[in-house]
Amino acid sequence: MFFNSLAFAIFLPIVFFLYWFVFNKTKSTQNALLILASYYFYSCWDWRFLFLLVFSTFLDYFTGIQIEKSNSEKGRKFWFWLSISVNLGFLGIFKYYNFFASSFAEMFTSFGFKVSPFLLNVILPVGISFYTFHGLSYVIDIYYKRIKAEYNFIDYSLFVSYFPLLVAGPIERATHLLPELKEKREFNLEKAKEGVYQIVWGLVKKVVIADTCAVYANAIFDHYPSMNSFSLIMGAIYFAFQIYGDFSGYSDIALGVSKLFGLDLLRNFNYPYFSRDIAEFWRRWHISLSSWFRDYLYIPLGGSKGGLWIKIRNTFIIFIVSGFWHGANWTYIVWGFINAVYFLPLLLSNSNRNNMDSIILKWNLDSVKVLFSILTTFLLTCIAWVFFRARTITDAILYLKRIFTNGEFSPQYLDNERYNYELLLMISLFVLVEWNNKTKVEPISGKKSWLKMALAIMAIIAFGTYSDYKEFIYFQF
Template sequence: MLFNSYEFLVFFPVVFLLYWFVFQRNLKAQNAFILLASYVFYGWWDWRFLGLIAFSSLVDYICGLKIGAEEDTFKRKVYLGISLGVNLGLLGFFKYFNFFIDSTVQMINTMGFQANPYSLQLILPVGISFYTFQTMSYTIDIYRRQMVPTKDAVAFFAYVSFFPQLVAGPIERAANLLPQFFKKKVFDYSLAMDGMRQILWGLFMKVVIADNCAVFVNQAFNNPESQPASNLLIGALFFSFQIYGDFGGYSNIAIGTGKLLGFNLMQNFAFPYFSRDIAEFWRRWHISLSTWFRDYVYIPLGGSKGSKYQSLRNIFIIFLVSGFWHGANWTFIIWGGIHAVLFIPLYLFGKNRVNIGIVAQNKALPNFYELGQMGVTFSLVTIGWIFFRSPDLNSAIGYIQGLFDISIFQKLQMDIRVYLFMILVLIFMLIEWGGRREEFAIQKMAFHKPVLIRYGLYYGLVMAVFLFARKDQEFIYFQF
């Protein structure tokens, strides 16, 4: 079920009303209802994979209990190994089986031997990359004695399958989200209104910005050899806004939906395109994933505490793994490698933690130096996105080569809509700039303005969503 579908427009109000007016008095019943609603939400896409998420939840629930009750270090490692093995095994089989088979066959053929590929037509379960990481953090934290396991199976299963963030994050740690299933919920009007505003902004990002950028992006990337360089440039720029509007929009809808049910989910995007270097970009982009890799991969490898060589090795590993997490394609690995290469000079010169605060914190506008930093960072990120969007390495390289052509100075071979949409994207970024100090762009916007102005903004966004809506456009990160 998609957030931007008519089904969800019916589904969520029903869930909301039953949750607060029928099940509110009994916390266990509330959790059981959330679990049922989450399974309906997930099963709407393909009911056959409900068994997969239930099995993964059951394994980690049992392993968590065993690890928590066991004092013997070896046995604790065994149960942790079972948890990680099952989760990574399922993820590896469904997401990477064909990639490894095809890559092995290709390597054998380049060596002069003949090999016939054997691939399965596997359907990738939506959200498997997200909920497997979520359950793994639970057993790892118990193994580290950073939390105690829960004996409430319903609450745990509801935590794993919590429908607002189930299929595309944020990747919630058990230490943050699971305890919220044990707290009695009291409807908070101000929190609910904040959630409504966040959902509205998320829908605007997805339906108005991302889905309409996709039209021009597809035109550029589906047939790049026939496009002038000016069209390719616009296609690359629009993809940067498409993927941000799509994934950032999903995260805002998820967090806002959680607020309406009395849950606080972690911020997943913090205005990443206002970053002044790549290190800052990664502190602001897909925060739940980057911090997950930091805490469960980078630090266990030694982080930056070892020699320079070890630190550089760990940085490369973390970026390459991050790329590989996104999909079974060499383009994602190259994308991760590009970001590693951009990050390492900052690390070597001790500049990777210079830009911690918000840009132009106490000013209306950035200075020229900050503007230049943001421009360079955005340009480098956009080049990386070309690999991310391209179907294969040859296409990505060809696309970049196509940018360095005299036709870059030609007039765009697109209709008037592209110019109008450029203005809309600019307005979008100006709103983002104005709200960069908040959790999301319109959280506090127009709070101190007259009611007509405030609600005029809201109704304007609602009208834009309905006017620009395209039928049930899936979210990009569903494929991951």
């Protein structure tokens, strides 16, 4: 079930009505309803993998309690590593086994040894990377005594399986979401209105921007050998807006839906394409994942407290692991490596935290420098996105090479071209709207919100009529 589907448009009002008017007596009944709704939501994708979600929930609930109850450090470590090993084991089998098996086979073949690897014919359970990280952070926080174990199984089950964030995030923390789930929620009209605004804006990002850009990005990347330099540049830009609109749109809908139920999730995007350097970009892009790796990988490795080589090592580890988290393909690893290279000069010059303030433009030379920095950061990000989008590293390199060697910048017709100029106008308008509202969570609320809502809904209906691309990109991660 997708957020942008008719099924979800029916599902959400039903759950909303039951939540506030039937199961509203206690927080336990509210949470129980949301668990049932979440399991149904997940089962709509493939009910056979529901056991993985339930098993992961039982595992971390049980091991969390055992870690807290253990009187010896040896016992605490046993239950801690049991949870870590099983969780990462499932993730490794479903997501990474075939990748490693094929990679080792190719390596041995390159040395003259013929190897036929045994590959698993399984599909990747949707959302496994997200709910696995929910459980891991919970167990790790208990082990390091940052939180107490949760003994209420209903509350903990909802923390892991809560349907708005189940399949594509944001990656929540027990320290943030569990306290909310332990309190009975009362209906708040203003929060509900904020939720509706955010849902609508998320649909604008997904349907109007991402799905339409996907038509052109897919056509250009799939036929890049016959595309000229101008088309290839536009393909990279189209994909940049596709993945931003797709993923941040999902996050906006998830946050908006949660507000309808009186819950506040972690913000996952903060206008990342207005960043002035790569460090700022990663503070604004997929915030929940970036902060997860910072707190549970980068800092435990020593962070920035060690010597120069320790800092460089940790930087490359966190970016490469982040790339590998996205998928079992060398293209994602290279994408992470490229971002680490981008980040390295900022780290070496100790300027990675220079741009922590809000962006304010005036009619002076400093503003020109700021705009140049934003444009440069966006272009560097687009280059890295080519590796993220390409099927192989070779395809990505040839794609970029052709941009610089073809030298033709005339408009090029695409067989499936539809409303190309309208799309460029829509992207420009989208950027202006976000720029003028970059201090807000979403642009629709505020003055004349009814007019903004009407225009947004009209755009969703108009572009949704001919949009081909429906599934959210991050479902595959």
